[in-house]
Amino acid sequence: MRSKRMIAVGVDTHKHEHLARALDGLGQLVGGVTVKADPAGYLELADWLSALGEDVVVGIEGTGTYGAGLCEFLLASGIRVVEVERPRREDRRRGKSDAIDALLAARKVLAGDGLSTPRAGGTRQALSALLVAYRSCVAERTRVLNQLQALHTSAPVALRERIGPGNGTKLVARLHRMRARAGAPEAEQLIFSVLGDLGSRARQLEVQARAYKRELSRLIGSLDPTLLDEPGIGPVSAAKLIVCDPARLKGEAAFARCNGTAPKPASSGQTIRHRLSRGGDRQANNALHTIALSRSIHDERTRVYLKRRTSEGKTSREAMRALKRHLSRSLYKRLVTVPLTS
Known part of the structure; x- marks a missing residue:
């Protein structure tokens, strides 16, 4: 993502105001601005971004909370926006302030570290x-x-x-x-x-x-008129999966990491096994767990799948974990085609 002409802007969002810092492709500070968290402030920030050049990428921390309004406004204005992760503990060694957080967000944009596409609105x-x-x-x-x-x-x-x-x-x-x-x-x-x-x-x-x-x-x-006809999928589980917005992810493997069904190695010596992932979107994970439980009771093909997995030497929990990973893979192909209107 990095280029010498690129301007990376990090925005630290708050309830009443947003603070932005801009870095050039070499990581040098270009400038900064603080705006109100209202339409007038969004317009002021958009004008400031336009003055920086054409190759501007804005990294916002919290696009689903305090930064939701700003993210929506900038996307509608044709400005490229990515979501950055919250600062990790090791990032806090230099202290904590709004300016430091905005600079960290800008540096993550330059490095392409922990970036994701903001979830759709509408x-x-x-x-x-x-x-x-x-x-x-x-x-x-x-x-x-x-x-x-x-x-x-x-x-x-x-x-x-x-x-x-x-x-x-x-x-x-x-x-x-x-x-x-x-x-x-x-x-x-x-x-x-x-x-x-x-x-x-x-x-x-x-x-x-x-x-x-x-x-x-x-x-x-x-x-999607036929999504709820799928075995085990009710309106609540379907909504949780759609809200996760799988279309913004790179592929089904990224979707599995997002919903917490991607297996994590937990091997030792000659014992080869994987354990449950406790990360990701827990609501999407709950939806897949509910669907898996329902199918394990009411769907004949699912019961045959679980029986085959246990006959291969897997425990019941490991077989259920494999089923949820399989569901994540198959449902991803279906969910990415769901049209989310604006």
Whole structure:
């Protein structure tokens, strides 16, 4: 990527302002600027970049967070943008400041070290927002159901016996059909009222989560009408994989490293084996794990594959790891063709 005419710009992004530093092809400081994190600041930075020359590459740290707006603006302006990794621990030996971080980003652009293509916006961004809302509803509903079960366990005996045993979902259904007992002590009536409120909140969260899931299905269907027909692929898993934006990666091996299914050597002596990778996009990894589990139960070809792997001497965990790597390879070819609209 490096050339003598190239200008590498590193941008350290923050909530209220962004700091940029520019280096020439020889690594010499050309200049710097600090702009506000708003459209006027983005325009000021774009004008400053235009004055540097034609061969300008901008490396932004945090294109999915504080740098998202700037990245979108620069790409729309025709300026080449790459995402740089956060500084590693060894990079911090010279200290920590916004200017140092911006210079580190610029040097990484010059060296081509740890660069990646920013994720797409548009439909991918909408899917990401729906996933956040869906997971929030599911997590909150789980928390409410746990509270409901805890209060039910410690409730007065008469009330507890009247409601009956069961898990959170059964308690919600029973409480929805029940009414307060006439003549019950005030404490029992108040506890019953609280239990009913928790049950109502759990039902509302479930309805909202289902609505978000339907919207995910609709949006995914508009992108690829047959993706959800694949065995084991539901709207949530499909959305997690699409949000990873495999098309921005160099190939299926890079996608495997991104989703954490690329095997890592863990051999010693005559024992040759590989271990689980705990890096990469954990949501994409979770999606592949869910798909693999579903297929291992419901898909005959997958069961035959796992049986063959275990007959070759692999453990069940190693066979499942190989299955997830195989799924990553096959799904990559499908996902790179999904058109993400802007």
